[in-house]
Amino acid sequence: MTKNTVTITDNATGKQVELPVVEGTMGASAIDVRSLNKELGLFTYDPGFQSTASCQSAITYIDGDKGVLLYRGYPIEQLAAHSSYLEVCYLLVYGELPSPKQLEEFQAVILSHTMLHEGLRRFYGGFRHDAHPMAIMVGIVGALSAFYHDSTDVTDPSHREVSAHRLIAKMPTIAAASYKYSIGQPFIYPDNNLGYVENYLRMMFAVPTSAYEINPLFVKAMELILILHADHEQNASTSTVRLSSSSGTNPFASIAAGIACLWGPAHGGANESVIRMLDEIESPAEIPKYIARAKDKNDPFRLMGFGHRIYKNYDPRAKIIRQMCHDLLKELGSENQPQFETALELERIALEDDYFVAKKLYPNVDFYSGLILRAMGIPLNTFTVIFAMARTVGWIAQWMEMMDDPEQKIGRPRQVYTGNLPRDYPGAKKKK
Ligand code: CMC
Numbered sequence: 001m002t003k004n005t006v007t008i009t010d011n012a013t014g015k016q017v018e019l020p021v022v023e024g025t026m027g028a029s030a031i032d033v034r035s036l037n038k039e040l041g042l043f044t045y046d047p048g049f050q051s052t053a054s055c056q057s058a059i060t061y062i063d064g065d066k067g068v069l070l071y072r073g074y075p076i077e078q079l080a081a082h083s084s085y086l087e088v089c090y091l092l093v094y095g096e097l098p099s100p101k102q103l104e105e106f107q108a109v110i111l112s113h114t115m116l117h118e119g120l121r122r123f124y125g126g127f128r129h130d131a132h133p134m135a136i137m138v139g140i141v142g143a144l145s146a147f148y149h150d151s152t153d154v155t156d157p158s159h160r161e162v163s164a165h166r167l168i169a170k171m172p173t174i175a176a177a178s179y180k181y182s183i184g185q186p187f188i189y190p191d192n193n194l195g196y197v198e199n200y201l202r203m204m205f206a207v208p209t210s211a212y213e214i215n216p217l218f219v220k221a222m223e224l225i226l227i228l229h230a231d232h233e234q235n236a237s238t239s240t241v242r243l244s245s246s247s248g249t250n251p252f253a254s255i256a257a258g259i260a261c262l263w264g265p266a267h268g269g270a271n272e273s274v275i276r277m278l279d280e281i282e283s284p285a286e287i288p289k290y291i292a293r294a295k296d297k298n299d300p301f302r303l304m305g306f307g308h309r310i311y312k313n314y315d316p317r318a319k320i321i322r323q324m325c326h327d328l329l330k331e332l333g334s335e336n337q338p339q340f341e342t343a344l345e346l347e348r349i350a351l352e353d354d355y356f357v358a359k360k361l362y363p364n365v366d367f368y369s370g371l372i373l374r375a376m377g378i379p380l381n382t383f384t385v386i387f388a389m390a391r392t393v394g395w396i397a398q399w400m401e402m403m404d405d406p407e408q409k410i411g412r413p414r415q416v417y418t419g420n421l422p423r424d425y426p427g428a429k430k431k432k
Contacts, residue, residue: 006031010040022053026061043414053234055242055405059092059397060233064310069317071231072096080320085226085390086110086196089168092231092397107196113169114190114199116177117147124181133178133385134263140174141167142256152250160403163251164396171389172196176203179382197222200389205377221328221372222386228317228365229387231394237261237268241395242402243411251399258395259388268384268391271370274305275339275380278371283338284345295355305367306350307359317365325368332375343371 004021017039023029030053033044046052061070069076072091079088083097090098090106098106123143127136144166145152151163177187180203188203197219206212232238240261244254262268281290293301308315329340347363350356373383402408 004029008036008040010042013040015040022056024056027063028053037414043416045416049234049239054239054411055234055402056407057234057398057401058095059401060231060394062233062310064308064312067311067313067316067319069232076228076316077320080224080227083227085223085230088227088230089393092393093164093400109165110169110196111192113166114173114192116170116173120144120147121177121187124177124187127181129182129184131182133175133182133382134259134388136178136181137174137385137388138256138260138263140178141171141259142253144170145250145252148252152252154245154248154250154403160251160400164400167251167255167392167396171392172200173203175382175385175389176200178385179204179379182381195219197226217328217331218376221324221376224321224324225369225372225386226390228321228369229390231391231397234398235267236264237391238395238398241399245399245402246408246411248410251396254399255392255395258391262388262391263384268387270304270364271366271373271387272380272383274367274370275374275383277304278339278342278346281342281346284342287342287346287349290346291349291353303346303350303356303361305363305370306356307361308364311362311364312360314362315364318363318368321365321368321372322363325372328372328375339374340371343367 003023005018006021007016007018009016017036019036020032021029022032036042036044044052059072061073062068071079071088072095074091074097079091083091086107087098087103089110090103120140120143123140124136127139148163148166151159151166153159173190180187186208188206188208190199190203192199194202194214198214201214201218201222202212234242237258241254241258244257245251265273277290281287290301290303293299294303294306347367350361350363355361370383373386374380378386
């Protein structure tokens with residue numbers, strides 16, 4: 001849909017170009033700059049893509065000022081209250097909520113793909129015992145393309161669908177095995193009589209020598225974490241998946257690239273940093289010292305779990321997960337209590353403090369998800385693995401949308417060159 005236009009004048013040459021404005025159904029519109037280089041010989045310059053829309057997408061909508069997050073038009077609050085993670089997966093991938101029969105069939109398909117090829121299981125043994133679980137995830141997910149050749153023809157929609165199912169189904173198995181390997185325990189095979197989340201928790205925490213009882217509150221909390229992290233528009237890892245897939249590579253390879261990007265502390269690693277910060281703060285009495293440090297321009301310290309690039313209002317996911325965090329920590333009691341008390345006091349002070357209020361630095365989803373995961377006994381280095389597991393469906397939905405987009409082209413940004421002018425290699429003859 002194009003109604004508006006924007007005229008750009010190159011003041012050096014006086015040349016002008018009228019550019020169309022691309023309008024979506026909601027939110028900001030974008031100037032279509034595709035003819036800019038042809039008309040004016042100029043590129044746009046936007047490091048970090050702060051003013052650039054890389055695609056048109058119908059999957060996720062965010063209004064950061066109002067604190068709105070929608071998956072396929074449905075508010076995250078309603079999905080968190082009424083849906084399940086697998087239903088959200090269906091919604092993201094296929095665009096509509098499933099009927100009860102469609103959901104049943106989808107669950108059956110996903111469960112039929114939960115096992116890993118035995119050869120792939122042997123891959124784990126090649127990693128050092130102390131390998132970071134995210135390093136293992138990048139390697140194993142990338143290696144899936146060497147095992148499932150029958151679903152790597154990305155020009156074939158049925159291959160695309162099978163690889164989507166495989167990735168959603170196998171991610172919990174791969175994630176749990178990464179953890180088991182790091183602690184030297186035997187891998188637990190999936191049990192397809194269990195639900196998606198129950199299965200993951202059992203593969204994480206069961207041992208072959210005794211029965212494992214699944215705590216229903218853990219299931220609820222994990223289901224919520226997965227739903228809240230399932231997609232988040234064109235963030236760094238999703239853009240990585242889109243860019244790498246734009247060359248036509250297979251989805252296993254590009255999801256491995258997405259996992260690599262997510263691993264970074266500025267993206268998926270924030271909830272881990274929240275726990276490290278709370279460990280450092282130790283007790284509520286120490287908080288004023290850390291608040292003062294966060295405000296000090298000369299101190300690089302920031303309050304982890306506060307602020308967001310897009311949400312300049314309360315992160316809607318934080319509102320939802322806050323209650324779950326309170327419920328879980330209340331039920332589990334004393335062991336996690338000191339850290340929880342510090343977190344609550346930090347939250348209270350930051351929400352009232354002029355600096356944080358003026359800069360709209362509210363607690364984000366990572367502030368609470370870190371506390372929940374720690375309370376469930378998930379080790380710090382596995383927090384991002386769970387984020388990767390949850391986000392896999394978002395990456396897949398975005399990839400599938402891109403593959404069907406007639407405007408899709410290989411991603412190839414340009415640059416403003418700032419290097420040397422042409423010069424001669426020492427001793428080489430000058431070209432005439
Ligand atoms: N503690 C103290 N000051 C802060 C914080 C913080 N957590 N966050 C931002 N500020 C200040 C910052 O110093 C700057 O001040 P000034 O305008 O005086 O220079 C102002 O607020 C704006 O900050 P910014 O870095 O320009 O904002 P941004 O949108 O680029 O950064 C952010 C967003 C999330 C990187 C940042 O808020 C931050 O570092 N937060 C802590 C880390 C964190 O919790 N990250 C998880 C984000 S959610 C991840 C996800 O959704 O996937």
